Amino acid sequence: MATETTEKDSNRKLLVVGLIIVLLSINGILIYMQQQKTRENEEQQEIIKVKSTELENQIKVYEALKADYERQSEELRSMGLSNDSLQTRIAAITADLNQLRSFRNSSFTLADQQRFKQQAENLRLALQRKDEEMAKLQDANEELFSEVTGLKTTQNRLSDSINKITSTNQELEQKVALASKLEAQNIQVTIINSRGKEKEDSDEEYKAKRVDKIKVAFKLGKNEVAPKGSKEIMMRLIEPDGSALYNLATGSGTFDYEGKEQFYTAKRDIVFDNTQQQVSFIYSKGAPYKQGKHTIELYSDGYLIGTSSFTLK
Template identity: 65%
Template sequence: MSVNTPENRSNRKLLIGGLLVVLLSINGILIYMNYQKKEKTEEQEEIIRVKNSELENQIKVYEALKSDFERQSQELQAMGLENDSLEAKIAAINADLNQLRGFRKSSYSLADQRRFRDRASAFEKQLKEKDAEIARLKEDNEVLYTENTGLKVTQNRLTDSLTTMKTTNKDLSEKVKVASRLEAQNIQVNIINQRGKEKEDDDNEYRAKRVDKIRVAFKLAKNDVAPKEPKTVYMRLIEPDGAALYNLSMGGGSFDVDGEGMYYTAKRDFVFDNTQQQLSFLYDKNAEYKKGQHTIELYSDGFLIGKTNFVLK
């Protein structure tokens, strides 16, 4: 049995005191470590904040650059000048902006910051050089505008005379064009049956089931105004439902009449020689013909030069 002697009591006090010192030391260490951790966290947060601020400022710089280059592009367009180089710069800035905005979700390193600052500086230098060039162009345009103003006075005096002459020439050209229009005369439609026998009817009426091919023959009227040159005549075979037969494999196609597209059934190239030459078309539909009234239209140089009808019963 231990005796509570003064020596034992003194030892316990020393032990308790030692434990307190150890606990206080540990607590101090923990407090210090927590402080260090907090400082490190705050330092990291500050670095991130600075980087984010730098990133947003850089984005604003690029957006301003883009706006200025677009302004230059519009100024050049207003002067009627090409601006392909500016469009290329705007495209490059857009690409950089996309990269910068992407850094909002990833790390924006110091190397990235230096790279984009250097590129922005280069763009700013190019921007200033282009502004100086545009200013010179505007000055040159002002000089040209002054010179042109003087020329316009003279030009306006000539315009009235030229307008009158053009109107007269246009009227004459239209009259010559109309006068040189060809005319198809004595248009005759004959049918050829499956045995190759050709039939002619003064009334242009035939039996549909006997038709294998159709021959359209005509002659061109004399025209001393029309130039002797190569020409093309288009034939349209219009069925009773109003649609023109049209088949590329059978020589069909399309042409323009007064700016309107029309389908033709067949065409023929020839040289007009003003000798009342005879022309003809031989058309094989390669299918059964419809019953009813058919129409033949002939066109050349954009004019309807002849028309006739025939009936298939």
């Protein structure tokens, strides 16, 4: 009996020990599986973190590329150039940026990473080549600008020289014109009555009411500078009240003197031959003359060439 009881106790102990061993094994397996799961979760989190960092880096790269391409476009515009393909590329970069940002809410795979990295590298190389082209173009523009500036400076100097020469020529022309001015010399005023008898204005007893015509005679002084040829000589007969006698029916008209329009009483067309030739005007007013001092003014080529006066009582 005692032996049988001892054997039962021994079997019970073995069973308990076996159960403990099984429980410990299960617990160990559970612990191991939990550790594996934790490790896998940590690795997954690390992968997600790496992908997120890579995504944000790619977004920054594309933002920088877009800014550089927009800078290129602005530089071209400032140089007066345009590039439609550059605008197309900027639009493509904008579309890529929008796609990259959409990956924040979805999976950003390794294939996506590789694709966008390669595209960014291609864009960077194209940007670099374009910058080099623009640098060469800018250098060429600066060289051309320097040449144009030099030409403008030369042109300005030539213009200044031409202006000086023109001014000098104008001064010379004015001096020649002044030197070639005719001169009416020995001006004599004669009174002609209704019977055709002439009296010089020195005859003080001559009355205004007896005047029928006025004769003005003079000679043209010698002038070696004045060119020979046709000349117009205008006479102004100015009455005591300061107004010039003017009658279209008797050949009066207007001329320009010192920028102002003047009335002339009579005009003669002559051929100047530089022989001190005599010239005369005979003017009939067709109405009674006024009492007082009358003035005679003679003009030619825009110059006053002689004056005289006479008095009627």
